[in-house]
Amino acid sequence: LPVLRQAIAEHLSGDGIPTQPQEILVTAGSQQATFLSLRGVVAAGDLTLVEDPSYRGGLEVLRTLGARIEGLRTTPKGLDLELLARAAARRPTALYCQTSIHNPTGQTMPARARAELAGLIADHAILTIEDCCSYDLTLQGPPAATLAGLVDPELLISVGTLSKLFWGGLRIGWVRASRSRIRQLLELRKVEDLATSVVDQLHAVRLLKRADRARRQRREMLNTHLSATEEAIRTHFPDWTWQAIKGGSGLWIDTHDDALALAETAKRAGVKLAPGPAFSPYDGHRSMLRLPVWHEAELLQRALHLTATAFRH
Numbered sequence: 001l002p003v004l005r006q007a008i009a010e011h012l013s014g015d016g017i018p019t020q021p022q023e024i025l026v027t028a029g030s031q032q033a034t035f036l037s038l039r040g041v042v043a044a045g046d047l048t049l050v051e052d053p054s055y056r057g058g059l060e061v062l063r064t065l066g067a068r069i070e071g072l073r074t075t076p077k078g079l080d081l082e083l084l085a086r087a088a089a090r091r092p093t094a095l096y097c098q099t100s101i102h103n104p105t106g107q108t109m110p111a112r113a114r115a116e117l118a119g120l121i122a123d124h125a126i127l128t129i130e131d132c133c134s135y136d137l138t139l140q141g142p143p144a145a146t147l148a149g150l151v152d153p154e155l156l157i158s159v160g161t162l163s164k165l166f167w168g169g170l171r172i173g174w175v176r177a178s179r180s181r182i183r184q185l186l187e188l189r190k191v192e193d194l195a196t197s198v199v200d201q202l203h204a205v206r207l208l209k210r211a212d213r214a215r216r217q218r219r220e221m222l223n224t225h226l227s228a229t230e231e232a233i234r235t236h237f238p239d240w241t242w243q244a245i246k247g248g249s250g251l252w253i254d255t256h257d258d259a260l261a262l263a264e265t266a267k268r269a270g271v272k273l274a275p276g277p278a279f280s281p282y283d284g285h286r287s288m289l290r291l292p293v294w295h296e297a298e299l300l301q302r303a304l305h306l307t308a309t310a311f312r313h
């Protein structure tokens, strides 16, 4: 609906990401936006660069497309830019990344590193798909910066969502890209889905008017639940360690153990955990675990208690 494209464009422009409605394609959540964006540019066998670890939904899309996925190590400052510069020489078709409130690490690239990344993207003309799903889930302060404004719009496709701010069940997301790219993706989208539910779109227009309030509430909830999560971990798994996050919906935890085995044990106790290899193109990060921080404290305490009990027997 034009009215929703307008509302999303205004919402992003308000965050310092100048956007025209014609640069927006509304999708059924950002998973569809990611799928369309990648499908629009990556064909089977194409070299595609990702962060390692990366969002597993993005990795699954790339595997489905038959891409040659190359994972680049991340540092506390985000994507390792030296590795990216070397990989760029092999002329990748695309880069899929998250520079702000990364899933699963919860980290945000410092401004200088993001600017350097933008420079590399420009120098090597790397078509970049930036997943901006969680950029506004900061623990403090305004939404985090993204690559928008730093990269030539012809080289950048960004995806976003209302799932994190409002509700994942709403299924409203978007692609933000140049007008010509949006026209190309609209044609691709028609094949699998003629339109996003009009009722949901109208609802989204109304919700976006309350974005500021929703962000304040989310931030409060996130901080409260994060403290409760950290407390629950310290109680049940005092050996686990993690880096403080800048925001987002999960903690990237080093269990210093075999997280796959732990997840198997937890599963038998009725608890579903997300072990590190699911977030890696190479099944790496075997000791890592992504733990959601949005659960009610009691539920999380119970889940970790069950896991710890099962693991120690």
Ligand SMILES: Cc1ncc(COP(=O)(O)O)c(C=O)c1O
Binding pocket: 028, 029, 030, 031, 032, 034, 055, 057, 098, 103, 131, 133, 134, 160, 161, 162, 163, 168, 172, 173
């Ligand atoms: C980084 C990232 N991208 C995409 C998605 C998909 O979200 P949705 O399809 O609900 O917008 C998620 C959801 O967890 C995510 O964390």
